[in-house]
Amino acid sequence: MAEATSGVDLGHAVALLTAGVVAVPVFRKLGLGSVLGYLAAGLAIGPFGLRLFTDPEAILHVAELGVVMFLFIIGLEMRPAKLWLLRKEIFGLGAAQVLVCCALLTGVAVLAGLPLPAAIIGASGFVLSSTAVIMKMLDERGETATPAGQRSISILLLEDLAVIPLLALVAVFASLAGSGAEDARPIPLAIGLGLASLLALLAAGRWLLNPFFAILARSGAREVMTAAALLVVLGAALFMQWGGLSMAMGAFLAGVLLSESTFRHQLEADIEPFRGILLGLFFLSVGMSLDVSVVLAEWRLILAGVLAFMAVKALGIYGVARLLRADNREAIQRAALFAQGGEFAFVLYAAALSGGVFDARIAAGMTAIVILSMALTPLVVMALNRLLPPPKESMDGIELAEGLEGRVLMIGFGRFAQLVSQPLLARGVEISLIETDVEMIRVAADFGFKVYYGDGTRLDVLHASGAGRAEAVLVCVDKPEAADRIVELVKSEFPHAKLFVRAYDRGHSMRLIQAGVDFQIRETFESALAFGKKVLIELGVDEVEVAEAIRDVRRRDAERLELQLAGGLTAGQYLMRNNVQTPKPEPFAKPRREPEALNPEAAGLIAEREPAE
Numbered sequence: 001m002a003e004a005t006s007g008v009d010l011g012h013a014v015a016l017l018t019a020g021v022v023a024v025p026v027f028r029k030l031g032l033g034s035v036l037g038y039l040a041a042g043l044a045i046g047p048f049g050l051r052l053f054t055d056p057e058a059i060l061h062v063a064e065l066g067v068v069m070f071l072f073i074i075g076l077e078m079r080p081a082k083l084w085l086l087r088k089e090i091f092g093l094g095a096a097q098v099l100v101c102c103a104l105l106t107g108v109a110v111l112a113g114l115p116l117p118a119a120i121i122g123a124s125g126f127v128l129s130s131t132a133v134i135m136k137m138l139d140e141r142g143e144t145a146t147p148a149g150q151r152s153i154s155i156l157l158l159e160d161l162a163v164i165p166l167l168a169l170v171a172v173f174a175s176l177a178g179s180g181a182e183d184a185r186p187i188p189l190a191i192g193l194g195l196a197s198l199l200a201l202l203a204a205g206r207w208l209l210n211p212f213f214a215i216l217a218r219s220g221a222r223e224v225m226t227a228a229a230l231l232v233v234l235g236a237a238l239f240m241q242w243g244g245l246s247m248a249m250g251a252f253l254a255g256v257l258l259s260e261s262t263f264r265h266q267l268e269a270d271i272e273p274f275r276g277i278l279l280g281l282f283f284l285s286v287g288m289s290l291d292v293s294v295v296l297a298e299w300r301l302i303l304a305g306v307l308a309f310m311a312v313k314a315l316g317i318y319g320v321a322r323l324l325r326a327d328n329r330e331a332i333q334r335a336a337l338f339a340q341g342g343e344f345a346f347v348l349y350a351a352a353l354s355g356g357v358f359d360a361r362i363a364a365g366m367t368a369i370v371i372l373s374m375a376l377t378p379l380v381v382m383a384l385n386r387l388l389p390p391p392k393e394s395m396d397g398i399e400l401a402e403g404l405e406g407r408v409l410m411i412g413f414g415r416f417a418q419l420v421s422q423p424l425l426a427r428g429v430e431i432s433l434i435e436t437d438v439e440m441i442r443v444a445a446d447f448g449f450k451v452y453y454g455d456g457t458r459l460d461v462l463h464a465s466g467a468g469r470a471e472a473v474l475v476c477v478d479k480p481e482a483a484d485r486i487v488e489l490v491k492s493e494f495p496h497a498k499l500f501v502r503a504y505d506r507g508h509s510m511r512l513i514q515a516g517v518d519f520q521i522r523e524t525f526e527s528a529l530a531f532g533k534k535v536l537i538e539l540g541v542d543e544v545e546v547a548e549a550i551r552d553v554r555r556r557d558a559e560r561l562e563l564q565l566a567g568g569l570t571a572g573q574y575l576m577r578n579n580v581q582t583p584k585p586e587p588f589a590k591p592r593r594e595p596e597a598l599n600p601e602a603a604g605l606i607a608e609r610e611p612a613e
Contacts, residue, residue: 042287075255094158125345174355197243205257341370401454406432417476
């Protein structure tokens with residue numbers, strides 16, 4: 001066991017990595033998410049667990065760089081034009097949520113007996129939600145780029161901007177209490193330095209960063225580019241911290257300024273490994289910071305504080321969301337996601353403690369409330385996702401398949417079917433189109449197609465779509481399982497209709513042939529041959545030889561498919577060319593006469609292999 005000290009040595013590094021590697025896969029397997037896994041692991045190895053660490057604050061300061069790098073990568077995805085489009089969400093939705101929740105939570109804290117200044121600061125710290133928790137959960141669920149995800153990011157950006165006025169407010173309360181720090185900046189100076197830092201960073205990003213990376217790229221040293229990427233992220237974060245703003249805001253702005261750079265993808269690839277490790281370390285250190293002795297000593301008060309703050313904040317968020325026209329589902333999900341306190345509360349509460357706004361008891365209690373709320377958030381969101389009914393897709397402007405009478409019924413209208421329809425429409429063939437993707441139906445309507453909503457795997461829908469009158473049924477769906485079900489229904493209920501089916505791969509082709517369809521084709525077969533043909537021509541191969549090569553590929557593919565239908569997928573492998581030279585075994589004694597074929601098939605194989613010999 002690593003000795004519990006305030007420093008961090010190799011043993012501690014191994015303990016941190018082991019805790020994360022063990023806990024996170026277990027928690028993800030249980031469906032609890034990686035954030036809760038890191039928090040639990042941190043609690044287990046911290047001062048109130050195995051005591052491998054006694055100073056989690058030292059690790060927390062380093063681990064905050066994980067949040068910084070996370071925000072830099074988010075910034076790379078946010079082009080300036082896109083950020084400008086979100087201005088209303090940032091300064092409208094974000095400001096409304098912060099102000100309303102701050103007022104509500106201040107009332108809760110006052111009712112709990114806190115003095116007004118302490119109540120305001122305690123509420124303000126809890127209002128600023130955890131960027132790390134929310135961004136991690138959005139990222140794991142793939143919702144960062146969705147409209148709801150973009151609104152969440154906008155709120156987080158406004159909360160980062162609220163750093164300056166809240167720290168200034170702590171300074172004001174401290175001075176009123178007669179315990180303000182002697183070296184604290186005057187409020188006008190703090191605001192001026194913050195604005196100057198923003199302008200300086202914007203100027204450097206616009207006129208210095210691209211030339212800087214261009215010079216380094218010409219050196220050809222990959223490790224120098226990685227070091228430069230880290231320098232830009234950490235330098236921007238440090239510069240903003242000097243100006244009184246948050247490091248996360250500086251990293252985010254640096255990412256935005258580089259989002260249109262030609263080096264964007266290189267930077268993202270260089271930063272990603274550091275981001276993941278340090279972000280995990282951040283959650284580990286937060287778990288270590290939970291003072292279990294305070295929680296046990298005042299567990300009723302802290303439990304009531306966690307529940308009251310989370311519930312009131314969630315109600316405030318829901319109310320603001322609904323007032324600003326979010327739908328009920330998004331409002332509930334946002335309330336659950338943002339109901340916790342955040343990492344900035346630790347900074348704010350520390351400043352309040354040093355300024356005399358908080359006493360030690362209030363600071364410890366509020367810090368425990370924030371940490372517990374961060375730990376509860378993944379559980380709340382997971383429970384909510386199970387309880388909420390699945391979203392109902394709007395059917396406005398969508399017509400159900402009913403009484404269709406086309407000569408051809410086409411099931412599925414994705415990119416494959418759209419091309420298939422063109423020669424048929426060119427010859428005036430009447431087609432009935434059905435599709436289950438509502439968004440695809442709407443997009444197709446913009447291009448002049450009338451597509452009806454209908455699930456071809458249901459017999460009643462096939463009847464309503466005119467399968468009983470259609471001369472041909474074209475199955476163009478993406479999923480092979482759905483195609484197999486449609487084929488089964490059509491062969492059974494509408495045997496008169498010719499059946500043309502899009503095959504997903506070779507195994508699917510074999511199932512379709514065995515099912516007795518009239519025609520099947522692998523969706524990539526013809527395009528792959530056309531692609532290979534063009535490559536050979538551009539490489540200077542004679543067009544006659546190219547045509548012969550393509551015919552040979554077709555012949556071999558057809559022969560191999562016949563053998564596979566009889567002997568399974570592994571049959572006929574010798575007909576497929578590969579780029580690995582297989583050594584040919586030599587006989588111990590050379591035969592005295594040439595081989596003789598016993599039947600026509602053997603003669604063909606001998607003739608085919610003679611040139612290779």
